[in-house]
Amino acid sequence: MHTTSPSILDRNICANAVTALANQLRLFKQQTGAQSLVLYHAASDVFLVRLLAAAHAGFDVIFPANGQPENIQIASEDADYVLVDEFSGDKHLSLDSLTLTETLQQPANALTLPESGKLTFYTSGSTGYGKPVVKSWQHINAELTNLCNTFEFDSDCQIVATVSHQHIYGLLFKLFWPLRANYTVNLTFVEFPEQLRALVATQPSVIITSPAFIDRLIRDNVCVSVKHNIAGVFSSGGPLSDSSAVTLFQQLGVAATQIYGSTETGGIAYRQVSEFKTEPWQCFDGITVLKHQQQLAVKSPYFDDAMFVTQDCGEILEDGRFSLSGRLDRTIKLEEKRVNLDALERVLSDDSAITECKVVLLTHGFRQQLGLVAQLSAAGLGELNKNGKLAVNKRLKQVLAGQFEAVCMPRKFRYVDELPVNSQGKYVFAELEKLFD
Secondary structure (H helix, E strand, C coil): CCCCCCECCCCCHHHHHHHHHHHHHHHHHHHHHCCEEEECCCCCCHHHHHHHHHHCCCCEEEEEECHHHHHHHHHCCCCEECCCCCCCCCEEEHHHHHCCCCCCCCCCCCCCCCCCEEEEEECCCCCCCCCEEEEEEEHHHHHHHHHHHHCCCCCCCCCCCCCCCCHHHHHHHHHHHHHHCEEEEEEECCCCCHHHHHHHHHCEEEEEECCCHHHHHHHCCCCHHHHHHHEEECCCCCCCCCCHHHHHHHHHCCCCCCEEEECCEEEEEEEECCCCCCEEEEECCCEEEEEECCCCEEEEECCCCCCCEEEEEECCCCCCCCHHHHHHHEEEEEEEEEEEEHHHHHHHHCCCCEEEEEEEEECCCCEEEEEEEEEEEEEHHHHHHCHHHHHHHHHHEEEEEECCCHHHHCCEEECCCCCCCCCCCCCCCHHHHHHHC
16 A cells, blocks of 8 residues: 555555455455464554454454564464465465455444454564464453543644554554544654654654663664654653663653553553652553562453463552562572572663663573673773773672672673664563573
8 A cells, every 4th residue: 555655644545445455355254264364564554454454354363473484484373364475385365366346345434443353462572482462352442542541642743653563562552542543653663763853853743662762762862853843752662761761851851651561461550750769650540450479460451361460570559559670580599599680680770881781591501690781881881991891890790799699690791782672672582692602
């Protein structure tokens, strides 16, 4: 399909394309008895048309973790057909093979989301292994209603995203929410701060992004000159450090709205951090967070189970808000000593030598030790160039020594220009581990 601008979604053209394709797919479904499709496309407008058409035609839709052939193959095992142009195999559905229909059945509104059917998301696989998570359109619609009721911007705003539409955060915030709330949908997948600046310069913008992109942006924030056009910033996909949140606010005068949630739960809560003080999380309407042993648990209309127990630890406040203190699955034992890797990273990230970092558990046979991958700040790079790597290693161990025992110290150090992230801005631990091979 084509749009009036290379980057702006034309709703009329999109609706007509959805209608035409939905009728073709509906006939195909009647002819074959197929129930489910795997869908992937890098272009947001093509992806949106195919998704809505398939859903209006009555198909359940499966999203692979990404566009890699092996992940599409994994997703195809539970599907009848694969609607991916580059896919080759018995299940491949070519749109060129679909029969044109004489009578067009017009959906009530082609750009309105269905009320029935299922969507299967594969988690983005930051550890290298994604898993399927099934959602109903009712779940998606319930979350969209909450987003529209919670966040409101001027009608002339465009939504600009640095995250993929293929996963639930990007799908909701880049496509579905602006469609429902009638904001302009900018189709561009922004990869670099300079791209973001060029788009924001054109009209008032709400930025949908990730902590990793924010960390890159604030190093030399090219958007300062267009900050008058930034109506809002949303961050999800991982924890945004308070340091980065405060720096962004100081540079742009806009506090990032952080969204806490997961593929399984959808959005749970939100908060804004503009100064160095503990800022708790506020649950979205209709959602309750409670303590379940060491972990936090969620009750929500966004999934069918009575309760979902997260891997996050935290405390519930008297007013129902809550704080987070790290993930249970990142608490490990080293020589019988427990250490939380999130806690190590928080302490290190507060040091002036580090911009961002991740601690990785390295296993060699029966031996385990910690590795640190860090992007150094200008001060850290200056120290590295002047005194060498061993001196910086020693300094960072001293930073940790005030709070952690010697056995918990990283033994290997890697300093990189940027930490590897996927299209959702999540750290790719498999790539981090390779740095120590």
